[in-house]
Amino acid sequence: MKLRVSEQDFAGLLDSDRQKLSDAWAHRAQAERQVGFAFQYFAQALARSAHSSVLALLQTAYEDELRHATLCEELAYAYADSRQVTIPEPTAFAWPLYEGVPEAMLPDLHLIATCVFNETVAVCWLRRCLRLSRTHLARLANRIHLRDEVRHARAGWAHLATVASHPEGRDALFLWLGTMAGSTYRLWAEAEETSGLPPAGYPDHGIPSHEDTAATVSQAFETMIKPGLQQLGFRLAKLEPKA
Numbered sequence: 001m002k003l004r005v006s007e008q009d010f011a012g013l014l015d016s017d018r019q020k021l022s023d024a025w026a027h028r029a030q031a032e033r034q035v036g037f038a039f040q041y042f043a044q045a046l047a048r049s050a051h052s053s054v055l056a057l058l059q060t061a062y063e064d065e066l067r068h069a070t071l072c073e074e075l076a077y078a079y080a081d082s083r084q085v086t087i088p089e090p091t092a093f094a095w096p097l098y099e100g101v102p103e104a105m106l107p108d109l110h111l112i113a114t115c116v117f118n119e120t121v122a123v124c125w126l127r128r129c130l131r132l133s134r135t136h137l138a139r140l141a142n143r144i145h146l147r148d149e150v151r152h153a154r155a156g157w158a159h160l161a162t163v164a165s166h167p168e169g170r171d172a173l174f175l176w177l178g179t180m181a182g183s184t185y186r187l188w189a190e191a192e193e194t195s196g197l198p199p200a201g202y203p204d205h206g207i208p209s210h211e212d213t214a215a216t217v218s219q220a221f222e223t224m225i226k227p228g229l230q231q232l233g234f235r236l237a238k239l240e241p242k243a
């Protein structure tokens with residue numbers, strides 16, 4: 001898609017702010033592309049074991065994330081105006097090994113960590129971004145991302161139910177869900193710290209403050225992730241993030 005922008009989309013921003021926002025969207029493009037490749041890996045690794053509805057969601061998610069990457073690139077160029085933009089190349093994921101879990105089950109856990117945790121948090125965070133956005137451009141970008149992200153989280157929850165229905169899968173989940181929760185908290189905190197964006201964010205432009213993001217991540221755990229896991233019989237105490 002070709003974004004149509006107007007001067008109002010950049011209201012209240014200094015040149016230096018536009019540069020920071022451009023850089024943030026450029027990095028986001030990299031992250032979206034990277035997660036797109038993760039969905040491709042899930043679809044291939046689970047082709048024989050996942051439910052057909054999950055496989056269909058994974059294929060769509062792969063395509064969505066590549067589309068998101070293109071959208072983020074366009075946003076990077078829009079905020080940069082005529083300044084130069086560098087989109088970082090995606091790097092390979094360092095997937096955790098989950099000691100004690102059979103190798104064949106690792107893609108199941110990687111999918112659950114990505115979708116049940118990260119994509120669910122992303123749904124809540126994007127909803128917050130959309131609510132804050134005051135410019136046409138920010139509203140459009142966040143609306144597109146949010147609409148798709150809900151489906152990505154759903155792929156993880158649907159697959160989690162399948163994994164949890166086998167004794168071996170339940171054991172692995174009891175062992176590792178707490179660690180996944182801790183990693184998710186850490187990932188979001190680190191992403192804020194390394195974003196190069198000011199702690200106050202740019203709320204009008206759909207970027208919450210660091211404090212707001214931290215509160216949104218906690219809220220995602222309390223209102224969505226923990227209740228969802230509880231329904232499948234996983235105890236909350238196991239899910240507290242580890243220091």
Ligand SMILES: [Fe+2]
Pocket residue numbers: 032064065068145
């Ligand atoms: Fe995305």
Ligand SMILES: [Fe+2]
Pocket residue numbers: 035065119122148149152
């Ligand atoms: Fe996603």
